[in-house]
Amino acid sequence: MSMASSIVDSEESVTLEFVTTPTTPDSSQCFTPGLPFDDNLADTTIRVRTNGKSLSSSLFDTTTRTPPVRNICCVGAGYVGGPTAAVIAFQNPHIRVTVVDRDEKRIRRWNSQHPPIYEPGLNDILRVARDGSRQCIVCTESECSDGSSQCGGNGCASTTVAARLPNLFFTTDVAKCISEADVVLIAVNTPTKSRGTGAGSATDMAAFEAVTAVVAQHARPGAIIVEKSTVPCRTAELVQDTLSLHRPNVHFEVLSNPEFLAAGTAIKDLLTADRILIGSSSTPAGHRAAAALASVYASWVPKSRIITTNIFSSELAKLVANSMLAQRISSINSIAAICDATGADVDEVASAIGADSRIGSKFLNAGIGFGGSCFKKDVLSLVYLAETLILPEVAEYWRAVIMMNEYSRNRFVARVVRCLNNTLSGKKVTLFGYAFKKDTNDTRESPALDIIRTLAEEGPQEIAIFDPCCIPAQMEDEIRRFVGANFLKADGGPVAVYGNAYAACEGSDAVMITTAFDEFKNSATGEITIAGRPKACSVDPRPFEHTEPTEGDLLALHTYLQRMVTPATPVASVLDPLDRLNPFPTCTEDCPDCELEKATGTTGYGAGEEYVPKARLDWRKIHYHMRKPRWVFDGRGVLDISEMERLGFRVESVGRQSRS
Ligand SMILES: NC(=O)c1ccc[n+]([C@@H]2O[C@H](COP(=O)([O-])OP(=O)(O)OC[C@H]3O[C@@H](n4cnc5c(N)ncnc54)[C@H](O)[C@@H]3O)[C@@H](O)[C@H]2O)c1
Numbered sequence: 001m002s003m004a005s006s007i008v009d010s011e012e013s014v015t016l017e018f019v020t021t022p023t024t025p026d027s028s029q030c031f032t033p034g035l036p037f038d039d040n041l042a043d044t045t046i047r048v049r050t051n052g053k054s055l056s057s058s059l060f061d062t063t064t065r066t067p068p069v070r071n072i073c074c075v076g077a078g079y080v081g082g083p084t085a086a087v088i089a090f091q092n093p094h095i096r097v098t099v100v101d102r103d104e105k106r107i108r109r110w111n112s113q114h115p116p117i118y119e120p121g122l123n124d125i126l127r128v129a130r131d132g133s134r135q136c137i138v139c140t141e142s143e144c145s146d147g148s149s150q151c152g153g154n155g156c157a158s159t160t161v162a163a164r165l166p167n168l169f170f171t172t173d174v175a176k177c178i179s180e181a182d183v184v185l186i187a188v189n190t191p192t193k194s195r196g197t198g199a200g201s202a203t204d205m206a207a208f209e210a211v212t213a214v215v216a217q218h219a220r221p222g223a224i225i226v227e228k229s230t231v232p233c234r235t236a237e238l239v240q241d242t243l244s245l246h247r248p249n250v251h252f253e254v255l256s257n258p259e260f261l262a263a264g265t266a267i268k269d270l271l272t273a274d275r276i277l278i279g280s281s282s283t284p285a286g287h288r289a290a291a292a293l294a295s296v297y298a299s300w301v302p303k304s305r306i307i308t309t310n311i312f313s314s315e316l317a318k319l320v321a322n323s324m325l326a327q328r329i330s331s332i333n334s335i336a337a338i339c340d341a342t343g344a345d346v347d348e349v350a351s352a353i354g355a356d357s358r359i360g361s362k363f364l365n366a367g368i369g370f371g372g373s374c375f376k377k378d379v380l381s382l383v384y385l386a387e388t389l390i391l392p393e394v395a396e397y398w399r400a401v402i403m404m405n406e407y408s409r410n411r412f413v414a415r416v417v418r419c420l421n422n423t424l425s426g427k428k429v430t431l432f433g434y435a436f437k438k439d440t441n442d443t444r445e446s447p448a449l450d451i452i453r454t455l456a457e458e459g460p461q462e463i464a465i466f467d468p469c470c471i472p473a474q475m476e477d478e479i480r481r482f483v484g485a486n487f488l489k490a491d492g493g494p495v496a497v498y499g500n501a502y503a504a505c506e507g508s509d510a511v512m513i514t515t516a517f518d519e520f521k522n523s524a525t526g527e528i529t530i531a532g533r534p535k536a537c538s539v540d541p542r543p544f545e546h547t548e549p550t551e552g553d554l555l556a557l558h559t560y561l562q563r564m565v566t567p568a569t570p571v572a573s574v575l576d577p578l579d580r581l582n583p584f585p586t587c588t589e590d591c592p593d594c595e596l597e598k599a600t601g602t603t604g605y606g607a608g609e610e611y612v613p614k615a616r617l618d619w620r621k622i623h624y625h626m627r628k629p630r631w632v633f634d635g636r637g638v639l640d641i642s643e644m645e646r647l648g649f650r651v652e653s654v655g656r657q658s659r660s
């Protein structure tokens with residue numbers, strides 16, 4: 001029996017009156033009169049399959065008339081809260097979305113030209129939702145390279161796109177924004193506990209619990225409270241308890257709506273999500289709340305991809321999704337060790353097994369293992385859950401995923417040291433990659449940090465680091481904080497951060513590839529692509545399906561036209577090909593981010609200057625700069641070993657063999 005059903009069109013439908021507390025009245029201060037309200041969305045009718053016997057089919061056994069959502073508050077302006085709220089606001093111009101955080105610096109940066117995180121495509125969305133847009137005329141003819149007004153006179157068909165008011169806001173006024181919202185998304189951090197009961201595996205719920213208490217005190221009666229953070233199974237019970245403790249006579253519905261975006265592809269993942277998971281209580285009020293949240297996503301996500309489950313299944317599914325993905329990486333890394341010992345090639349094994357549609361080809365890239373803020377903590381959370389349920393065999397099974405990950409990283413570093421004759425004394429080792437994966441400047445739980453620590457113990461002359469996406473000054477700051485105060489060259493240690501790959505390799509004995517950036521590839525095949533770019537950007541979305549282009553259509557056209565630029569295209573047209581963006585927010589004279597940019601000559605890849613992958617590295621140039629015998633250790637499987645060997649490098653790659 002299926003545990004989940006999708007919200008899909010049905011043959012039967014009955015309309016229910018919605019009875020939950022009314023949403024933001026027009027007289028409320030938080031209602032933005034300027035925001036056009038789409039009546040079609042106000043009572044979004046979501047029809048669902050009525051013939052299924054699945055657990056949650058009862059949720060939408062009948063057509064549910066959902067209360068309109070006009071005001072969403074997202075607590076937590078981090079990697080999840082920021083991009084998720086931005087996409088929700090972008091796709092729902094009629095909904096006011098406010099992101100709140102207690103971190104003033106973060107909020108200041110979200111309100112400036114220097115957003116605190118870099119994600120491909122984020123700025124295009126942020127600029128429209130946060131800053132609003134001007135009226136513009138869009139050419140609707142397919143293949144026309146001039147998307148904006150000018151070509152209209154040449155006989156092209158065009159349409160006028162109305163100006164749009166800002167509907168995405170960032171503020172530190174947590175209580176006020178919660179009190180005004182119809183839907184409160186809780187998207188705060190839930191790391192692993194570092195002390196006390198369950199230290200090292202249980203989830204640290206301090207931030208989540210604190211926010212829940214604030215929500216309980218300030219949420220308007222009937223508001224829908226949504227767990228966006230990844231939380232242990234049965235957290236909804238605790239949320240409900242806290243709510244009834246603070247507001248005994250007020251009814252709130254709690255939903256679980258975990259996020260599945262990945263760093264570096266967040267916007268693409270949000271715009272073209274595989275699925276939206278919504279867990280709710282199985283009462284009529286729970287179903288209505290789920291339908292209300294579903295209506296927000298239905299603005300751009302096909303209804304067939306909106307899955308509803310019971311609330312605990314949804315909470316658990318998030319932990320299981322990450323654990324299964326992490327398990328795949330550990331599984332293939334265990335096979336890489338066997339490949340190294342036998343002469344089999346892990347990529348060949350992976351593609352042979354991946355061709356079996358039951359196994360599939362994704363997430364089988366062997367290397368130094370997974371990093372990032374989620375996999376380790378979520379597997380450990382599952383381990384802790386199993387332990388508390390007195391299921392030691394289950395806990396041990398999942399703990400092995402983490403152990404294999406650590407083993408893979410240690411095995412790689414041990415191999416580097418062994419190849420360098422068991423001593424790094426007087427030697428220089430260069431790390432290519434500091435972020436935990438490509439196309440992101442997210443460095444949380446990055447394997448590079450651990451590798452730096454281990455290498456430093458060997459007493460090398462220098463550990464040089466280059467990352468094409470991270471900002472050197474920020475990397476140095478992190479190394480001071482997470483590796484130690486005396487590790488940087490400037491502080492008398494061995495670690496030096498470079499903004500130039502060739503300088504980082506000057507006089508180096510070994511290069512280690514620790515992040516799979518396309519720039520590091522040596523194979524001549526294939527152009528560098530920005531992985532996180534929305535897929536539509538390479539396809540002309542015109543002619544549009546609807547007479548009035550949607551925000552999704554306009555974004556697709558915007559990115560499509562950006563692809564068609566030539567070196568002669570003026571910068572303004574590259575950044576704003578539809579000529580509809582409002583000016584950036586202006587920074588104050590003493591803006592610390594502007595000062596940092598001036599001082600370091602780099603940018604935070606803010607609104608004006610997204611990170612654009614550079615040309616591939618010239619490995620011949622690197623060869624020239626390195627010391628013999630020019631070791632290259634490929635921890636991410638990005639190099640063609642035979643080609644590197646032809647250039648004169650000695651290459652070691654995890655589980656991969658030279659085919660020359
Ligand atoms: N990072 C990812 O790619 C990702 C993807 C899916 C799910 N998740 C989950 O989403 C949740 C958030 O992750 P994140 O990466 O965005 O975390 P983050 O650390 O980037 O952001 C969390 C934000 O919450 C704020 N916050 C904490 N306590 C607060 C309080 N009491 N009041 C107001 N603001 C408060 C912090 O200041 C911070 O800005 C976690 O549960 C995580 O497991 C993360």
Ligand SMILES: O=c1ccn([C@@H]2O[C@H](COP(=O)(O)OP(=O)(O)O[C@H]3O[C@H](CO)[C@@H](O)[C@H](O)[C@H]3O)[C@@H](O)[C@H]2O)c(=O)[nH]1
Nearest residue numbers: 259260261262263329363364365369370371372374436437
């Ligand atoms: O075949 C692979 C795939 C990934 N990795 C590594 O695994 C880590 C995680 O990669 P990825 O899953 O792409 O990035 P995350 O941002 O950590 O995203 C994961 O964690 C998020 C937070 O919960 C979830 O929302 C996402 O669905 C889930 O993919 C990175 O270090 C990758 O280099 C490998 O080593 N081999």
